[in-house]
Amino acid sequence: MDIKGVSAIVTGGASGIGAAVARMLAARGAKVVVADLQEEKGNALAKEIGGAYCKVDVTNTQDIINATEMAKSMGPVRVLVNSAGIGWAQRTVGKDGTYESAANLDAFKKVIAINLVGSFDCIRIVGTAMSTTEPLANGERGAIVNIASVAAYDGQIGQASYSASKGGVVGMTLPIARDLSAIGVRVNTVAPGLIDTPIYGQ
Incomplete structure (x- = not known):
């Protein structure tokens, strides 16, 4: 897909993989909405790449709608990258035997x-x-990419919640892709390994 002039939304776009994706999309001509809770970093990146920043908590539907409306004002919405995410180590059972x-x-x-x-x-x-x-001429309307993790397939001790969440992202990808194919929207998920990003204490 030629993304020159289209609008793209990148959640978690102020840092880590999201920021790298936002820069890449902008370099290829997309108008990027950096959707993130980190206002200072988000605004700085948006200014750097000629995009826009929208404060977004992905657990708040209205925030997502706000980012979507912002993107629509910048051009046809054809790209979404879901990169917002959190995770921390937590053992299932404590050491002292108490609930x-x-x-x-x-x-x-x-x-x-x-x-x-x-x-x-x-x-x-x-x-x-x-x-x-x-x-577009080929019937395509857009592309959605979810950022999962290798932990979806090979989680380590303490990663129960993180692995479950990323496994869920992997699991929902195919049914959603089949669903949205009817409207010309592609859906894919990638599962990166260890990358030096804030989620790992950068």
């Missing part, structure tokens, strides 16, 4: 909410915008 020392369930739910549910919410909202975008 209180077991894994924090709220922390587990937060990782699932951001990495998995947030990705799906972005897909359904941005996908809706793509469905109303004029198709």
